[in-house]
Amino acid sequence: MGAAAPLAPPFDRAGAARAGVLSLLLFVAACASTPSVVPPVTPGPGPVSPPTPVEGMSLTALPGWAEEDHLAAFSAYVAGCIRARGGAAETVCARARDLAARRVTPSDARAFLETNFVASEARTDDGRTGLLTAYFAPEYPARRAPDNEFDAPVLSRPANLSEVGDRAAIEAGSAQSQALAWMRAEDLFFLQIQGSGTLTFPDGARLRAAYAADNGKPFVGIARPMAERGLLPTNGTSGDAIRGWLSAHRGAEAREVMALNPRYIFFGVSPDDGKEATGAAGVPLPARRSVAVDPSRWTYGEAVWIEADGGNLIGARASYRGLVMALDTGSAIRGPVRADLYIGRGDAAGAEAGAVRHPLRMWRLTPRD
Numbered sequence: 001m002g003a004a005a006p007l008a009p010p011f012d013r014a015g016a017a018r019a020g021v022l023s024l025l026l027f028v029a030a031c032a033s034t035p036s037v038v039p040p041v042t043p044g045p046g047p048v049s050p051p052t053p054v055e056g057m058s059l060t061a062l063p064g065w066a067e068e069d070h071l072a073a074f075s076a077y078v079a080g081c082i083r084a085r086g087g088a089a090e091t092v093c094a095r096a097r098d099l100a101a102r103r104v105t106p107s108d109a110r111a112f113l114e115t116n117f118v119a120s121e122a123r124t125d126d127g128r129t130g131l132l133t134a135y136f137a138p139e140y141p142a143r144r145a146p147d148n149e150f151d152a153p154v155l156s157r158p159a160n161l162s163e164v165g166d167r168a169a170i171e172a173g174s175a176q177s178q179a180l181a182w183m184r185a186e187d188l189f190f191l192q193i194q195g196s197g198t199l200t201f202p203d204g205a206r207l208r209a210a211y212a213a214d215n216g217k218p219f220v221g222i223a224r225p226m227a228e229r230g231l232l233p234t235n236g237t238s239g240d241a242i243r244g245w246l247s248a249h250r251g252a253e254a255r256e257v258m259a260l261n262p263r264y265i266f267f268g269v270s271p272d273d274g275k276e277a278t279g280a281a282g283v284p285l286p287a288r289r290s291v292a293v294d295p296s297r298w299t300y301g302e303a304v305w306i307e308a309d310g311g312n313l314i315g316a317r318a319s320y321r322g323l324v325m326a327l328d329t330g331s332a333i334r335g336p337v338r339a340d341l342y343i344g345r346g347d348a349a350g351a352e353a354g355a356v357r358h359p360l361r362m363w364r365l366t367p368r369d
Contacts, residue, residue, distance in 0.1 A: 056118030056366055062305050064321045073323035074109035075100070076289035077303050080325030083281045084301030084367075092116045092367035093301075113323075119305060119363040122297075122336045130337025132308040132320060134356035135194055135292070135330070136349035137277040137342075142181040142199035142207075152188040153179035154199070157213040157266045164215050166262035171255065180269050181207065186246035189258050190239070190350075192265035193219075195330075198272050198345070206272035217262040219331055225260055238313050239354020276345065279328030287344035292328035297336040302326045303365035306339060308358035316355040323365070337362050 059065055078100045081093035099112060124130055143150040155177035158164055164175045181199050183191070191197045191209060199207045223237035232241055246254045276284045279292065281300035291304060298304070304326055309319040320341060333340050337360055343349040 056120040059114050059117055059119055059305075059365070062119055062363060063307050065305075068322055069106075070110035070113060071104065071106045072289065074104070074113060076286045076323065076325055077113070079286055080281070080283055080290065080327050081301050081303070083283055083327065085299065088367045088369035089299075089301065091369055113365075116368055117303065117365040118368065119365055122362045122364055124335060124337045130335070130339075130360035130362060132306065132339050132341060132356060132358045132360040133332075134341040134343050134353035136353040137345040138187075138191060138194050138197035138350055139200055139346050140183055140187040140191060140197060142183050142201055144181065144201065146179075146182045150182040150184055152183050152185040153177075154181045154183060154188065154191075154209060154269070155266050156180055156268065161213055161215070161266075164264070166215065166217050166259075167264045168255075168259045168262075170215065170264045171259075175266070177266065180209070180267060184247070185250060185254060185258070186243050189246065189261075190243060191267075192263075195265065196277055199269070207269045208272040209267045209269050211265060212268040213266045215262075215264045215266075217264065219263045220261045221332075222257055222260050226257065231257070235312055238316075240351055242354075277342070279342070281327040283327050285327055285342045286325065287342060287349070289322075289324050290327045290342045291324045292330045292333050292340035292342070293326045294334050294336070294338060295329050298326045298364075300326055304339070305363040305365060306341075306360060308356075308360045311356060311358035313355045313357050316357070317352065320356070320358065 074096070078093075078096050081089070081096060084090060084093050095116065096112065099108065122130075141150075142154070146153070155170070155175055156179075158175035158177040160174075160176045164170050181201075183199070195211045197209055199209055201207075223232075223242060226232045226242065226245070227234045227237055231245055246257065249257075276287060279285045279290065280295075291306070293304070302325070304324050305322070306324055307319070307321045309321075311317065311319075324339075324341065328340070328342065330340055339360060339362060341353075341356065343353045343356075
């Protein structure tokens with residue numbers, strides 16, 4: 001098994017380009033200083049009941065904890081914990097934000113996390129291994145008017161949403177919608193899978209396309225049927241491979257394959273602000289430090305430790321390991337050991353995300369009050 005790939009590169013103050021995290025979310029300065037000490041909680045007058053013990057293991061026992069970028073992990077926690085709810089969760093978040101207002105070193109960050117959290121491993125209901133996939137905020141070329149190549153409309157929420165039917169019916173014109181822009185058909189298909197993205201136009205204009213509605217049909221992945229039909233090899237169904245095939249067979253052949261997924265997404269558009277995508281928790285997503293989870297099993301704003309090794313898709317990285325924040329969800333993300341890692345924006349993020357399908361272990365990091 002290869003060494004685990006870090007979830008984020010080393011922290012540095014020039015890291016405003018580090019997946020957009022510093023300028024948006026990681027507002028902790030990295031510089032030499034005397035280690036900060038988190039002030040103890042001073043009890044009020046009268047007897048004080050001891051805190052209720054929190055069950056779990058020390059973070060030092062997590063696989064790969066010693067190799068973690070603890071400052072990046074701490075900064076991701078500070079950015080996402082504002083969505084945490086509950087006494088201990090809110091108390092520890094407040095401590096973290098107080099510490100983050102000062103100079104923080106990697107040793108400060110590590111000490112804070114080890115002092116304020118314990119870890120407990122999540123288990124699947126049937127005892128099987130969990131699954132890590134990944135997603136990204138795509139950027140796609142678009143046009144204001146259709147042409148031979150850009151012939152797929154980005155449709156607004158239709159007035160007759162309950163009557164639109166499946167993908168094939170909508171593409172035949174059943175939706176009473178406005179065409180907001182025009183894209184290549186395969187790009188629109190992937191934009192609908194991602195749920196949001198940035199549209200770029202030849203004049204330099206950029207629009208953020210965001211989910212507005214769907215046709216109520218179930219999502220059906222096309223990777224397996226493409227492999228079963230012999231269109232792609234079994235271990236060659238990455239996002240890039242699927243997109244390449246659809247592009248090479250653009251027209252009726254590609255539409256037939258895309259129609260295997262009856263689900264159709266409608267969009268709204270707004271000027272692109274250049275920031276990272278915002279997840280279901282309402283917080284901008286730190287690239288490589290946030291995951292979509294099943295909200296019936298996890299709470300937004302929770303800290304999670306993930307370890308995912310042994311991805312077998314062509315082009316896959318060996319492994320992913322580190323602290324991430326639960327800040328998003330998705331229709332295909334179900335179960336206690338299931339996560340979708342947000343990689344970032346653009347083509348490079350998309351190429352990596354499309355090759356993530358790794359066996360997964362997850363630990364819940366529970367705050368101590």
